[in-house]
Amino acid sequence: MNMFRGGCALLLAVPTLACAQVSAEWNVRLRNEHVEDHAFLHDADATTLRLRLGAKFVWSDEWSALIEGEGIVAGGAHDDGANGRRTLPAIVDPEGAEWNQAWVAWKRGGKQATLGRQRVTFGNQRWVGNSGWRQNEQTFDALSLQWHVRDQLDVRYAWFDRVHRVAGDRAIDPLARERNLSTHAFWLQWASGATWQWQAFALLHDDLDVRTASTATSGLRVSTTRKPQTTGPSIAAEYALQRDYADNPLHFAHSYWRIEPAWTFAQATGRLGWEHLGGNGAHALQTPLASLHAFNGWADKFNATPPGGLDDRWLALEGAARAGTLEWQVAWHRYDADIGGDYGSEWNASLGFPVGKRVKGLVKYADYAADGFAQDTTKLWFQLEWSR
Structure with a gap:
């Protein structure tokens, strides 16, 4: 692994900077988050x-x-994972400064290779993502390859040497800072006609720091899309199987499925959803490299799947107004265990709006009502973001 990181630094240093065209990229995000747990x-x-x-x-x-x-x-008063304030609810946006990305890339025709610390997202980010909602995003020391085989077929592969987690370099728990990995991710995407899209994937996740976190997951996802401003149905469906992998001393096989029919009308879309993460009472399917906040409610009660598994059923309505400058969403979730008992329910709502020409505003709300798992929790966010 030291050789890998040293090689990344060498590759970045080799080209003559004076010969390059240089452009600046920046993003500023101001956020207030309030949590009542x-x-x-x-x-x-x-x-x-x-x-x-x-x-x-x-x-x-x-x-x-x-x-x-x-x-x-x-x-503000909160537990950020690094300040030791364990008597307060967690808001994992710790202070600090660190390198977020440092990579070198080559591309020719439909082929591309990237080596170094980088942002990697696959599909809807259910299995591999950058956790972009948190202030400190998740990035990977990785080699990633992409091949655009033809107009309707893309193949991707990534090898992860290390994951840098959202808790940052100062987290009290060293396992919350980063993990040493030897993980292989494969992704194939094929578009059938103008609306159907098929994705097949395999994630061979070898966690060298926590052996019980090593898993092999493979699955298939199919979805349809609608053209903007058209009315009618669409659907997304996914199935996956997760087993123990590498040197994991546990033995298990958990199923995953997600189905989400939707109907678009005017400038709004209504959705029904059911996501299942299998569990056996002692262990459950996990998604440690995912963008977790986007799934199973914004209160973040299920970032780690409980041992009894999780069934998340939801109703959602989302849309846009004023030529797309206002974006809104309302959703209700019902959570149950795969094996035994109820967990609770949750309301989510958000409104995105412009502030001038280059600033985006966001108000966001989550209200989790416990019914056998964790405790009642309410979260409220106000956010402004500038980017280039």
């Missing part, structure tokens, strides 16, 4: 400001590189 005596509040700044170097149509850092400052 009945498992704690006091509420939590965090105001965080993130600056992400990068320089992209382009030498030719084939060669490019990116160096990107980010810094976060925070105020």
Whole structure:
């Protein structure tokens, strides 16, 4: 692994910077998050400001590189995973500064290779994602390959040497900072006609720090899309099987499925959904490299699947107004165990809106009502974001 990281640094240093075209990339996000969790005596509040700044170097149509850092400052009373305030609810946006990405890339025709610390997302990010909702995103020390075989067929592969997690480099728990891996991810995407899309994937996840987290997952996803401003049905369906892998001392096989029919009308879309993460009472299907906040409710009660598994059923309505400048969403979730008992229910709502020409505003709300799992929790966010 040291050789891998040393090789990444060498590759970034080899090209002559003076010969490159250089452009700046930046993003600023200001957020206030308030959490009321009945498992704690006091509420939590965090105001965080993130600056992400990068320089992209382009030498030719084939060669490019990116160096990107980010810094976060925070105020308020909360547990960020690094400040030791364990008597308060968690808001995992810790202060600090670190390298977010540092990679070199080559592309020719429909082929592309990227080596170094990078953002990697596959599909809907249920299995591999960057957890972009948190101020400190998840990135990977990785080699990623992509091949655009033809107009309707794409093949992707990635090997992950290390994952840098959202808790940052200062987290008290070293396993929350980063994990040493030897993980292989395969993704094949095929479009059939104008609306149908098929994805087949395999994730061979070898966690070298926590052997019981090593899993092999393979699956298939099919979805349909509608053209903008058209009325009618669409659907997304996915099935996967997860087993123990590598040196995992446990033995299990868990099923996963997700089905989400939808109907679009005017400028709104209504959705029904059912997602199943299997469990046997002692162990359950897990998605440790996913963008977790996007799934199973914004209160984040199920980032780690309980041992009894999870059945999440939901109703959602989303849409846009004012030529797409206002974006809104309302959803209701019902959570149950795969084996035994109820968990609870949750309401989610959000409104995105412009503030001037270059700033995006967001108000977001989550309300989890416990019914056998965890405690009642309410979260509220106010956010402004600038980017280039």
